[in-house]
Amino acid sequence: MSSVPEPDRVTYGLKVVALITLSLVLVVVAVKFLEALGTSGILIVAAILIAYLILPLVEALRRRMPLGAALAVSYLLILALVAAFSLVVVPPLVTQLHGLIVQLPGLAQSAQRDLSDPNNSFVKRMPPDVQAYLNTLPAQVNALVAKYGFGVAQRALGAAFSAAALFLSVIIVPILTAYLLTDSEELKRACLGFVPAAARPKALSILRDLNVVLGAFVRGQLLDGAILAALVTIMLAIMHVPYALVIGLGAGVLNLVPYLGAVIGFIPSVALALLYNGWQNALIVGILFAVIQQVDGNVILPRVMKQNLQLSPLVIILSILIFSALFGLVGTFLAVPVTAMLRVLKMHFFPAPAEPDAVFAEA
Secondary structure (H helix, E strand, C coil), rough: CCCCHHHHHHHHHHHHHHHHHHHHHHHHHHHHHHHHHHHHHHHHHHHHHHHHHHHHHHHHHHHCHHHHHHHHHHHHCCCCCCCCHHHHHHHHHHHHHHHHHHHHHHHHHHHHHHHHHCHHHHHCCCHHHHHHHHHHHHHHHHHHHHHHHHHHHHHHHHHHHHHHHHHHHHHHEEEEEEEHHHHHHHHHHHHCCCCCCHHHHHHHHHHHHHHHHHHHHHHHHHHHHHHHHHHHHHHHHHCCCCCCHHHHHHHHHCCCCCCHHHHHHHHHHHHHHHCCCCCCHHHHHHHHHHHHHHHHHHHHHHHHHHHHHHEEEHHHHHHHHHHHHHHHHHHHHHHHHHHHHHHHHHHHCCCCCCCCHHHHHHH
16 A cells, blocks of 8 residues: 655645645734724725625626626615615614613622522522622623623714714725626736736636635625524523523624624523523523524534535634634634635645545554
């Protein structure tokens, strides 16, 4: 049986490490560049995300009409969906959010009374140190919310509803998206212009694969977030947990980082179920959340994304941890698509040696 010589394996490993290092350097440069652009960087990223989101619809419509008409029809459909969402979901969402903000101090006081109650059989079974910590926990949460939560929410709402922000998001982002889609071939030719003629077929193949990966991530993650939001909202409504819509939509938005939405949504759901409905209801809600997380991680997410990204859950979690440590919040959002792009580059430039298992078994 043939084997790959040791120097070849060492050279292959060094090339892969060099590619990953260079890619991380480029990611750092891109992140710093977008941060330096500020609002403009956010608009560019938003335009790219929307372009990938509507690309399949535009391509399907282009078979029947010109590109300009396909873009116009796509925008009209998106506008209709946004209007329907605003009419059906936004009013109850605002009502629940307002109720949660008003009730939050009272909920914290109620939780503190329950945890400090000497007749609470659940707390009495815990060690004294844990009881003391639980007794102070609601006050700590209340203080943190009072110190940071309302200020952050006020600034976020002010930025979201300011005239400038509305103009930039509603007018400029669709225009940028339209230009990205209409000039995509020109952009592709411009990128290939920096590549030697002999290497352009391979470069074009890499660009196509990267495009597939990015599109799969954007569309798959948004679809997965929407499904998760619906599952969590329906489950909490059935279990009579208050503010189900707020928690469900929050879980769906946070799920833009894979697995984060269900994990973060678990805490307020169980806490509210415990405060309003008792420990039995909270236990059932916790179990149902675990079921939803398993269904999302093992059924929904692989079906909508894994086929094109080809990343295992372990690789996804490790990439999120590493990128969040290196680049903060921006790195958390970039972790999965960048890791998938690194996999594409590695496959094109350094394909694995033939029969690696047999080779390493002999080594």
